[in-house]
Amino acid sequence: MNSATKKVALGTVILAGLIAGAASVAAAHHGFAVFDTSSQKTVTGTVKQFEWTNPHTWVWLDVPNEKGGVDTWGFEGMSPNFLGRRGWTRKTLQPGDKITVTYFGMKDGSKGGAFLSCKLPNGQEMKMFGASPTEDN
Amino acid sequence: MISPGTALRSIVFVALASAALTFTAAAQSFKRPAPTAADWTALAKLPDFTGVWEVTMGPRPATGIINPAVGVPSMRPPQISLTPEYAAKRQALLANAEQDNQSANCLPPGMPGIMAQPYPMEFLLTPGQVTIVIEAYSMVRHIYTDGRPLPDDPDPNFFGTSVGHWEGDALVVQTVGFSTQTEIEPHVPHSDKMRILEKFRLLDPDTMNIETTVTDPDALTAPYVTNRILRRHRNWTIAEYICEQNNRNFVDRNGKAGINLTPPGAPSPAPK
Numbered sequence: 001m002n003s004a005t006k007k008v009a010l011g012t013v014i015l016a017g018l019i020a021g022a023a024s025v026a027a028a029h030h031g032f033a034v035f036d037t038s039s040q041k042t043v044t045g046t047v048k049q050f051e052w053t054n055p056h057t058w059v060w061l062d063v064p065n066e067k068g069g070v071d072t073w074g075f076e077g078m079s080p081n082f083l084g085r086r087g088w089t090r091k092t093l094q095p096g097d098k099i100t101v102t103y104f105g106m107k108d109g110s111k112g113g114a115f116l117s118c119k120l121p122n123g124q125e126m127k128m129f130g131a132s133p134t135e136d137n
Numbered sequence: 138m139i140s141p142g143t144a145l146r147s148i149v150f151v152a153l154a155s156a157a158l159t160f161t162a163a164a165q166s167f168k169r170p171a172p173t174a175a176d177w178t179a180l181a182k183l184p185d186f187t188g189v190w191e192v193t194m195g196p197r198p199a200t201g202i203i204n205p206a207v208g209v210p211s212m213r214p215p216q217i218s219l220t221p222e223y224a225a226k227r228q229a230l231l232a233n234a235e236q237d238n239q240s241a242n243c244l245p246p247g248m249p250g251i252m253a254q255p256y257p258m259e260f261l262l263t264p265g266q267v268t269i270v271i272e273a274y275s276m277v278r279h280i281y282t283d284g285r286p287l288p289d290d291p292d293p294n295f296f297g298t299s300v301g302h303w304e305g306d307a308l309v310v311q312t313v314g315f316s317t318q319t320e321i322e323p324h325v326p327h328s329d330k331m332r333i334l335e336k337f338r339l340l341d342p343d344t345m346n347i348e349t350t351v352t353d354p355d356a357l358t359a360p361y362v363t364n365r366i367l368r369r370h371r372n373w374t375i376a377e378y379i380c381e382q383n384n385r386n387f388v389d390r391n392g393k394a395g396i397n398l399t400p401p402g403a404p405s406p407a408p409k
Contacts, residue, residue: 033394049401053383055243060400074398076385081256081272081376112398 035104035114047097048072052080052090059093059115061101075103075115078128088126097121167285172264179264184306184339186260186267189375190367192253215363223326223356230324233392241388243380245274247295247319248312248333249349253365259375267301267308275378280310287311293329295319308337321351321361328355343369 045063057077062070077083080090093099098121103113117127219227245251252258254273261268265283280299291298291314301310312333321327331353340346345367352360385397 034396051383051401054378055380055382055384055386058383058385058401072400072403074385074396074400076396079256079378081378084376085373106396106398110398112396 032104032114034107036107037104037114039105040102040116041105041113042100042102043073044098044100045073047093047095047099049095050090050093054079054081057083057088057115059101059118061099063111071111074112075101076113077115083128086127092126093118093120167283169265169283169285176264180262183262183303184308185342186262186308186337186339186345188369188371189257189259189373190345190369191257191373192255193366193368215361217322217325217361218358219325220356220358223328226326227324230326241386241394243274243384245276245295245380247315248297249351249363250320250322251276251278251296252347252349253363256378257370257373257375258367270375272375272378274380280308282308287313293317297333306338308335310335310337321353321356326356327351327353330355340366345369 043061043063045061048060048062049058051058051060057080059075059077061073061075063073065071080088100119102116102118104116105113115128117125119125240246246254251271251273254271256272258272259270261270265281267280267282269278269280271278276296278296278299280301282301282303284302285300287300288298293314293316295316295318297312297314299310299312301308303309312335315327315329315331315333317327317329319327321331331351334350334352336346336348338346338348347365347367348362349365350360350362351357386394387397388394
């Protein structure tokens with residue numbers, strides 16, 4: 001190994017030892033490893049069920065397929081503890097609601113993903129993230 | 138020759154004496170006296186930490202109010218300086234970072250990560266103790282302020298054993314006894330010699346700063362210091378968080394992370 005390569009190697013070792021501390025992760029329960037976060041997608045369908053559970057809420061959406069039938073897609077959302085402090089309730093999505101979901105898709109192509117936001121039948125947009133209310137003290 | 142009865146009594150005596158010695162040497166030997174009315178009254182003189190506090194994201198102050206006496210909380214994520222041995226351990230963990238994550242099976246982080254989850258915390262002040270009810274994973278930390286010493290040989294666990302005292306308006310807490318099953322930050326390992334020092338202080342009536350200093354002579358070449366801002370909400374309550382209520386995340390036999398997208402009520406697919 002020549003001296004230039006040695007310097008690079010040493011630099012790599014030093015950098016490996018010195019790393020930035022992580023800021024707190026928005027999705028605390030686990031990482032986003034299974035989602036393709038490089039692009040946001042949308043899909044329109046009918047709510048089959050809205051699960052208001054920990055560690056994640058789940059939106060089950062019936063989406064028409066090319067065979068003339070319907071597939072049930074699953075979207076993972078933030079905890080109800082988090083959403084409940086940001087305008088969501090367990091009744092925000094009702095079975096039968098026609099909504100358009102913005103999401104990160106699955107890396108393996110399966111039908112579903114990470115729920116980012118949706119447009120309700122009344123036109124209102126509901127987001128997963130965002131700051132908690134500031135004037136509620 | 139010793140009669141069987143005498144032998145039996147000798148054996149029983151030795152067994153009981155050994156049990157007594159073991160019991161008094163056990164970790165739970167400090168006995169807090171019953172609180173007096175004066176103890177309860179004294180709590181009113183402490184800074185008001187009561188209530189439910191939102192853990193704000195990242196190191197930036199939530200309200201923008203800076204207390205010059207405390208200093209400016211760091212605006213950038215701080216650096217972690219690992220020793221070469223622990224830098225190598227971290228590289229090994231990162232090789233499997235995407236696949237293996239202990240939180241996928243609902244295992245909570247230990248200290249200090251449990252204090253950085255995006256869920257609120259509730260502080261309870263009682264004679265001789267500060268109790269922190271942590272909504273994330275429904276966890277609890279006990280901080281003993283009754284004058285007991287830090288244990289010198291604590292059982293290693295996720296949150297350690299915490300002893301604290303009041304220095305003016307600041308609660309200063311030392312914690313020792315951490316299991317190496319936990320991490321300082323995701324994929325950042327520590328040794329069983331890790332120690333954590335925390336200083337809890339109000340910046341204004343509804344803003345708390347927690348300065349956390351992690352030291353570890355085997356894993357860190359310098360202390361790892363973070364500042365986190367908490368904001369009190371008088372109308373918030375701690376909600377339940379049962380992680381296994383509807384956990385659809387898993388790590389399969391090969392250590393690969395996945396999600397179960399089978400809709401509720403549909404038959405489950407055959408296990409892989």
